[in-house]
Amino acid sequence: MEKQLKVGQAIEVIRLKVIEENVAAFLDGRIKVDEFASAINGYVGTEILKITDSEFLMLIRWESEEAALEAQQITFNAPIITEWLNATSEFVSFDTGVSRYEN
Numbered sequence: 494m495e496k497q498l499k500v501g502q503a504i505e506v507i508r509l510k511v512i513e514e515n516v517a518a519f520l521d522g523r524i525k526v527d528e529f530a531s532a533i534n535g536y537v538g539t540e541i542l543k544i545t546d547s548e549f550l551m552l553i554r555w556e557s558e559e560a561a562l563e564a565q566q567i568t569f570n571a572p573i574i575t576e577w578l579n580a581t582s583e584f585v586s587f588d589t590g591v592s593r594y595e596n
Contacts, residue, residue, distance in 0.1 A: 498554065500595045502537060503561035505553040508585040509578070512547060519549070519581040529573050535560025548585070558591045565589075 511519045523541065530536050537554035544550050555561035568574050
C-alpha cells in the first residue's frame with residue numbers, strides 16, 4: 494500500500510474535540526476502526542494530528558474521490574465508527590478534498 498500522497502487521491506479532513514480523559518480510548522479505538530477501514534476498497538491510510546490539548550485532526554486518505562464517496566456511504570452509520578466517536582469525541586467539522594498538485 495503506497496502511503497505517499499498522489500494527485501487524484503482524496504483526503505477526508507475531520508476535526509474532533511476529545512476531552513483529556515478520553516484521549517487514550519480515542520487513540521486506542523482508532524486501531525479497530527482502521528482494521529475496518531482497511532477492508533474498504535480504495536483506503537490508503539489515516540493520520541491523527543493533535544492540534545490542541547482537546548482538538549485532533551484526522552486525515553483519512555483514499556485512492557480517489559470516487560473511493561472516498563463510496564466509503565462515506567459504508568462508514569456513515571457503521572456501528573464500529575459511530576460507537577467509537579460517540580464514546581470518545583465531539584464532532585467539529587468534516588471536509589473532503591482531492592489532491593491536485595504533487596511536488
